[in-house]
Amino acid sequence: MDYAQSKTIDTAKLDALVGRVVSDLSAGYGGVMVSLGHRLGLYKAMAGKGPLTSREVAGRTGCAERYVREWLGSQVAGGYVTYHAISGTYELTPEQALVLADEDSPVFIPNAWSVPASMWADEEKAVQAFRTGAGIPWGDHDGRLYCGVAAFYRNAYKASLVPEWLPALDGVTEKLGNGAKVADVGCGHGHSTVLMAGAFPASTFHGFDNHEKSVIEARTVAIEAGVEDRTTFATARADDYPGGGYDLICFFDCLHDMGNPQAAAEHAARSLAPGGTVMLVEPFANDRVEDNISPVGRLYYAASTTICCAHAISDGGHTVLGAQAGEARLADIFRKAGFTHFRRALQTPFNLILEARL
Ligand SMILES: C[S@@+](CC[C@H](N)C(=O)[O-])C[C@H]1O[C@@H](n2cnc3c(N)ncnc32)[C@H](O)[C@@H]1O
Incomplete structure (x- = not known):
């Protein structure tokens, strides 16, 4: 034609x-x-x-x-x-x-270009993944991905995590001020862990990630910020990290990357102290494709295709949420894990901040 x-x-x-x-x-x-x-x-x-x-x-x-x-x-x-x-x-x-x-501005953008740069560098892996259905582990990507993601989110966390997001959760800042035990699951380079540790010196913070290089980098980030006395970082999966009695368990931009988010939510349910809270920070998304037609939706669906879904498939592929999962699907996972309370505490153009309690 x-x-x-x-x-x-x-x-x-x-x-x-x-x-x-x-x-x-x-x-x-x-x-x-x-x-x-x-x-x-x-x-x-x-x-x-x-x-x-x-x-x-x-x-x-x-x-x-x-x-x-x-x-x-x-x-x-x-x-x-x-x-x-x-x-x-x-x-x-x-x-x-x-x-x-x-670089300290919440709208500083240059580092964000490292993510598409890594996606171009890894295009051949994506072509093979589409053809075979195989996954691509988080750790197999071009190195610019890790710095790009860490730097992109760090400024948003710096501007909002302590002053806005934590106070939006019921009673959490009071607990942190008095001395609480916190797990930061899928902590990556640990910027969220370190920010919280800097603001709440009476609490202890434990970062877990199954990507060993990120865990090593997180320790360096903590030392540079002078919070190594109240932070630990360990290589562990979201469904088997050690310890228990956590007053707060955080997932920053990682639940949807996991091959079995259901198992991660169930492990969180087992690991929470009585009255504890899960803070789930996920990419902003509405529940339906037709409601995610925006520059932010486009960016997240693209990154999700070759990074988030690809990792989740490599990580077992039990439930491949993708970065545009939306609140309804996330709530369903936590309800099935035994959580009776789930609510949207806040939203920003880039993130949903969700709260779950048993
Ligand atoms: C997009 S990064 C986010 C990192 C960090 N939380 C942040 O906000 O900058 C997703 C992280 O989840 C980790 N991850 C993925 N699947 C995991 C699993 N099953 N258990 C533990 N960590 C996992 C990855 O290694 C990666 O560091």
């Missing part, structure tokens, strides 16, 4: 779609530029400095001016840097600096 000649083609719809995919393609090229700007310190060299020439930006970063000038052009075209045509200078506005230069 000659699609171009077809009377069934709505040219307005076609133009809109082509505009959309070209814009997406442009963003993909832009991601490489964002990563370069971050790694070479170009954004940081411009932050708070007002209008600068390309020569000045190059001089501040020790980079070659011709490359910097072309990179600046790409940033101006994308709206990431502001150009002053009369003076031929480039400026990073305060808003642009928050997104591109300030």
Whole structure:
């Protein structure tokens, strides 16, 4: 069929779609530029400095001016840097600096590009996985995945976990203030564990993850933050970590990655102290595909395809939730594990913060 000649083609719809995919393609090229700007310190060299020439930006970063000038052009075209045509200078506005230069800002984005970079690097593994149905373990991905995920979530956790998310759970901050025992299951690089440990010195925090390299990194993160006296990290699965009597068991962005989330919820039920709480932080999602049509839904479904589902399949594949599981499916898992109380404590554009109690 000659699609171009077809009377069934709505040219307005076609133009809109082509505009959309070209814009997406442009963003993909832009991601490489964002990563370069971050790694070479170009954004940081411009932050708070007002209008600068390309020569000045190059001089501040020790980079070659011709490359910097072309990179600046790409940033101006994308709206990431502001150009002053009369003076031929480039400026990073305060808003642009928050997104591109300030690593402590909750909206700092450059590290997030490490995740799609790892997905491209691992594309061949994904092709094989689609063809064979086999899984891809979390630990088998390109190294940029771990730093990208950790850095992406760290700033959201830093801005919200202690001041907003924990207080949204019934009575949890009081317990933590008085001295509680906490498990952080699937802790990854331990940024959530360390943040909580920093805020609640009377409590003890135990991070568990079955990816050994992440556990080693989490110990370093804890030492650097000066909280090693109240944190431990161990390589363990979500359905067999040791200890019990936990007042709080946390799952940060990991339950849906597990091959048997049901077993993880059942182990949490066995490991909680009387009156204890499970804090479940999951990617934001509505319950139905048709209600997840958004940039955030698109991003999560994509990462879920080659990372989350692929890991869950490699981890036994009992229940492969995917990163867009939604509250109803998550609640069902906890109800089946014996939890009688399950509620949405908070939501953000990126996360659902859910509370479960026995
Ligand atoms: C997307 S990462 C999130 C890491 C961390 N919680 C965070 O928020 O940055 C998912 C983590 O779950 C861990 N994980 C997956 N399946 C697991 C299992 N069955 N038991 C323990 N950890 C698991 C992975 O190794 C990985 O570190």
